[in-house]
Amino acid sequence: MSQSFKFNKAERLKNHHLLAALFTSGKSFSAYPLRVVYIPIEQPGSFPAQFSLSVPKKKFRLAVDRNRLRRQVREVYRLNKHLLYEDLLSKDKRIALMVMYVAKEEKPYKDIEQSMKRIIKGLKKAVI
RNA sequence: ACUACGGGCCACUCUGUCGCGGUUUCGACUUCGGUCGAAAAUGAGGAAAGUCCGGACAACGUAGCGUACCACACCAUCUAACGGAUGGGAUAUGGUUGAUUUUCGAAUCCAUCAUAUACAGCAAGUGUCGCAGAAAAUAACCGCUAGACUUCGGUUUGGUAAGGGUGAAAAUGUGCGGUAAGAGCGCACGGUCGGAACGGGUAACCGCUCCGGUGGAUAAACCUUGUGGGUUGAAAUGCCACAUACAUCUCGAUUGAUGUUUUGUCGCUUGUAGGCAAAGGGUCAGCAAAGUUACGCGCUUGGUUUGCUUCGGCAAGUCGGGAGGGGUAGGCAGCUAGAGAUGCUGCGUGAGCAGUAUCCCAGAUAAAUGACAGAGCUUUUCUGGCUUCGGCCAGUAUUGACAAAAUCCGGCUUAUCGGCCCGUAGUAAUU
RNA sequence: GGCUCCGUAGUUCAACUGGAUAGAAUAUCGGUUUUCGGCACCGACGGUUGCAGGUUCGAACCCUGCCGGGGUCA
Numbered sequence: 001m002s003q004s005f006k007f008n009k010a011e012r013l014k015n016h017h018l019l020a021a022l023f024t025s026g027k028s029f030s031a032y033p034l035r036v037v038y039i040p041i042e043q044p045g046s047f048p049a050q051f052s053l054s055v056p057k058k059k060f061r062l063a064v065d066r067n068r069l070r071r072q073v074r075e076v077y078r079l080n081k082h083l084l085y086e087d088l089l090s091k092d093k094r095i096a097l098m099v100m101y102v103a104k105e106e107k108p109y110k111d112i113e114q115s116m117k118r119i120i121k122g123l124k125k126a127v128i
Numbered sequence: 129a130c131u132a133c134g135g136g137c138c139a140c141u142c143u144g145u146c147g148c149g150g151u152u153u154c155g156a157c158u159u160c161g162g163u164c165g166a167a168a169a170u171g172a173g174g175a176a177a178g179u180c181c182g183g184a185c186a187a188c189g190u191a192g193c194g195u196a197c198c199a200c201a202c203c204a205u206c207u208a209a210c211g212g213a214u215g216g217g218a219u220a221u222g223g224u225u226g227a228u229u230u231u232c233g234a235a236u237c238c239a240u241c242a243u244a245u246a247c248a249g250c251a252a253g254u255g256u257c258g259c260a261g262a263a264a265a266u267a268a269c270c271g272c273u274a275g276a277c278u279u280c281g282g283u284u285u286g287g288u289a290a291g292g293g294u295g296a297a298a299a300u301g302u303g304c305g306g307u308a309a310g311a312g313c314g315c316a317c318g319g320u321c322g323g324a325a326c327g328g329g330u331a332a333c334c335g336c337u338c339c340g341g342u343g344g345a346u347a348a349a350c351c352u353u354g355u356g357g358g359u360u361g362a363a364a365u366g367c368c369a370c371a372u373a374c375a376u377c378u379c380g381a382u383u384g385a386u387g388u389u390u391u392g393u394c395g396c397u398u399g400u401a402g403g404c405a406a407a408g409g410g411u412c413a414g415c416a417a418a419g420u421u422a423c424g425c426g427c428u429u430g431g432u433u434u435g436c437u438u439c440g441g442c443a444a445g446u447c448g449g450g451a452g453g454g455g456u457a458g459g460c461a462g463c464u465a466g467a468g469a470u471g472c473u474g475c476g477u478g479a480g481c482a483g484u485a486u487c488c489c490a491g492a493u494a495a496a497u498g499a500c501a502g503a504g505c506u507u508u509u510c511u512g513g514c515u516u517c518g519g520c521c522a523g524u525a526u527u528g529a530c531a532a533a534a535u536c537c538g539g540c541u542u543a544u545c546g547g548c549c550c551g552u553a554g555u556a557a558u559u
Numbered sequence: 560g561g562c563u564c565c566g567u568a569g570u571u572c573a574a575c576u577g578g579a580u581a582g583a584a585u586a587u588c589g590g591u592u593u594u595c596g597g598c599a600c601c602g603a604c605g606g607u608u609g610c611a612g613g614u615u616c617g618a619a620c621c622c623u624g625c626c627g628g629g630g631u632c633a
Contacts, residue, residue, distance in 0.1 A: 005147065010163095013494075062532090071499075074148090079499085
């Protein structure tokens with residue numbers, strides 16, 4: 001097991017322009033209860049993917065619920081991202097992605113994990 | 129022991145693995161700004177919430193005055209301050225005990241307990257009070273009563289406000305006197321309001337005596353009185369980096385007076401004397417503008433230049449206001465040692481205050497405190513066993529209150545599964 | 560993080576600034592008319608005035624606290 005489960009600051013997507021581009025020209029697909037929007041990046045960087053996530057305030061009014069879901073989704077990504085990184089490194093490509101939680105109620109951790117694995121599979125296909 | 133009420137405290141716990149934020153230390157790399165790695169201790173709340181009050185702090189402002197506006201409003205105390213808290217008073221509602229009256233329904237008074245109170249002023253002015261009712265604030269329908277007239281049925285001119293009815297509210301209650309009938313018209317005892325003296329209390333207020341009144345309610349109606357408030361808020365504010373537009377449209381001001389310095393020039397009595405011109409920089413007044421929360425005064429800031437001219441102005445520049453638009457969307461400081469926390473001692477009825485010892489306890493910014501596994505605790509369901517029939521034990525599944533910092537404090541309000549402790553009252557048992 | 564505005568039939572708005580049953584249009588339903596439908600006409604239904612307290616004799620309106628929805632500020 002050589003892969004790292006760390007989640008560095010540089011792996012997070014914070015750039016305003018990239019986020020705007022993501023919403024205007026990014027491609028998307030969903031794997032309930034999650035939905036992903038992604039776009040390839042031209043500029044070089046230290047990580048093959050930049051990740052961000054979103055839980056809508058309209059569906060989850062309380063900050064406590066939003067925080068809990070955000071942490072679960074981030075945790076799932078952190079533990080499974082190595083599957084994505086291997087492919088991207090071998091193809092020498094970079095992407096930016098945002099994961100949104102679209103369900104109207106809280107789902108258990110197992111469901112979110114399954115959904116994230118399907119998303120990563122889908123991303124691999126799309127990039128190739 | 130149980131129940132009710134009030135107050136305080138806690139806010140599931142432990143272990144392992146993988147992670148996140150800032151801090152410190154060490155190591156590596158470095159463009160010397162930092163980046164990466166490791167270790168250590170550490171990392172959400174009682175409400176972090178709502179943003180309803182009050183402050184600290186910061187910027188603007190020369191900090192003034194008047195009006196307006198807003199907030200507050202029994203008294204004292206606490207506090208940095210407050211619309212908060214503590215203690216007291218008054219009023220209202222309810223309970224209990226006692227007394228009086230009774231139409232046996234209850235009513236009134238005293239004492240006491242509990243709860244509530246946006247408790248200054250309708251005896252300053254103005255307004256409003258639908259429907260009903262005669263009348264909703266200088267009241268008269270029925271009624272009662274005197275005079276006049278009379279066709280003896282009443283009519284009319286006065287007086288009156290006891291009784292009736294309406295209404296949420298009807299002009300001080302009861303008794304006696306009084307009268308044509310009546311009435312605070314008079315008297316006695318009360319209610320209530322104002323004033324004065326005395327006693328108690330820091331005060332609100334209470335008690336008592338005397339005098340005067342007795343013309344409703346409403347100020348969470350306008351308003352009056354008193355007190356307080358400069359405005360804007362960490363998206364404040366300062367610095368660094370990057371970027372662009374000294375662009376566009378529109379409105380307004382751009383006027384006088386007076387010294388002074390330098391330079392040039394003129395005349396001449398050849399001197400630091402005077403005239404003229406130019407340039408620079410002042411002072412005073414005016415002008416319009418902006419700022420001072422709004423308005424007025426006052427104050428402050430900065431502009432008042434050049435060219436053309438048919439002397440009305442026009443154009444450019446400068447300054448100020450407005451409209452609309454463009455760029456950036458990064459970093460650092462502010463940013464957590466404080467009206468701080470905990471313990472002890474003393475003072476105070478209490479909120480609190482003083483002294484002293486120890487401790488340092490989150491600082492994120494596409495926004496850190498999590499995920500998984502196991503064990504215990506807890507909620508509920510089912511199965512089995514035991515039982516003193518209240519429950520207890522084992523297994524299985526299930527559940528974990530309300531809710532997450534965003535400059536920081538003091539309150540208020542709202543949400544909240546449960547557990548523990550203390551006080552008061554009642555019930556039961558024992559002594 | 561701050562500031563600010565608004566909540567009335569399913570929908571869009573009224574209600575004399577506190578006075579009794581909260582009104583109109585539209586939508587819905589029923590009827591008349593028509594061969595049928597539309598249009599038109601008649602009638603009905605539809606409201607805890609966002610919620611809870613308070614002030615007042617009386618509250619959609621005044622006050623307080625909650626709930627919900629907008630707008631705006633570098």
